[in-house]
Amino acid sequence: MNSRICVSVGHGKSKNGNFDPGACSEGLREFDLAKNVAKYLSQYLRSAGFTVELINYDGSLYLTERVRKINAGCFDFALEIHLNAGGGTGSEVYYPKGSQEGRRAAGLISAEIADMFSIPDRGAKTKEGLNGGDYFAVVRETKPLTLLVETVFIDSPDVENLTSASGRDLCARAISKAVIRFFNEKATPFTVKILCDELNVRNGPGTNHKVNMTVSGGKVFTIVEQRGNWGRLRSGAGWINLSKNLVELWER
Numbered sequence: 001m002n003s004r005i006c007v008s009v010g011h012g013k014s015k016n017g018n019f020d021p022g023a024c025s026e027g028l029r030e031f032d033l034a035k036n037v038a039k040y041l042s043q044y045l046r047s048a049g050f051t052v053e054l055i056n057y058d059g060s061l062y063l064t065e066r067v068r069k070i071n072a073g074c075f076d077f078a079l080e081i082h083l084n085a086g087g088g089t090g091s092e093v094y095y096p097k098g099s100q101e102g103r104r105a106a107g108l109i110s111a112e113i114a115d116m117f118s119i120p121d122r123g124a125k126t127k128e129g130l131n132g133g134d135y136f137a138v139v140r141e142t143k144p145l146t147l148l149v150e151t152v153f154i155d156s157p158d159v160e161n162l163t164s165a166s167g168r169d170l171c172a173r174a175i176s177k178a179v180i181r182f183f184n185e186k187a188t189p190f191t192v193k194i195l196c197d198e199l200n201v202r203n204g205p206g207t208n209h210k211v212n213m214t215v216s217g218g219k220v221f222t223i224v225e226q227r228g229n230w231g232r233l234r235s236g237a238g239w240i241n242l243s244k245n246l247v248e249l250w251e252r
Contacts, residue, residue, distance in 0.1 A: 012059025040172030090120030205230035
């Protein structure tokens with residue numbers, strides 16, 4: 001692969017020049033755990049053939065400096081590694097508003113982390129700032145598609161998954177697997193027509209996911225991502241079963 005990827009460690013240098021460790025809980029610091037995940041992730045991605053630059057490993061770059069570094073690197077893709085806080089549980093990844101590719105990549109990464117550690121998959125997310133734009137500067141102000149990866153919550157039992165070097169390695173492996181899949185499986189949109197009277201639209205690719213809504217027979221939908229026998233609707237409403245007795249290929 002010829003793609004260039006930037007892996008950034010969240011937090012470190014603060015605006016006033018002091019050190020910002022990020023969220024802390026029971027002696028654990030977000031920066032310390034995130035930097036190891038980022039290091040292992042860089043190694044896995046290089047092994048997969050990507051050109052990778054790891055930035056802020058020593059915590060010397062303030063947020064605006066990290067953004068500047070990403071923008072100056074001619075990268076195709078960037079991730080900043082964090083741990084969440086606030087008493088929740090699970091993994092989640094933030095992507096730029098309106099970016100379908102960002103949503104797809106974020107969903108893949110969040111799902112892989114959740115699956116690796118058997119924690120809730122909080123999924124691909126956006127967060128809006130006061131002016132209606134993206135809240136996170138590393139998502140909002142960077143030229144390449146950049147995701148903010150909230151691996152686990154530091155103030156919940158989830159963090160036990162990252163307290164060992166092997167756990168941080170597993171987290172990095174999960175993220176790298178998702179990134180490789182994102183680059184290898186570029187979605188090719190195609191259109192299907194519903195054959196049955198009603199078809200469930202689910203929150204994810206499988207019957208274990210909740211039903212968001214139903215769609216009526218005869219309607220035509222565009223699929224932008226396929227996982228096995230499931231397809232994600234371009235509208236963002238969810239996933240439908242693509243079995244031949246339920247849908248037919250309308251045009252490709």
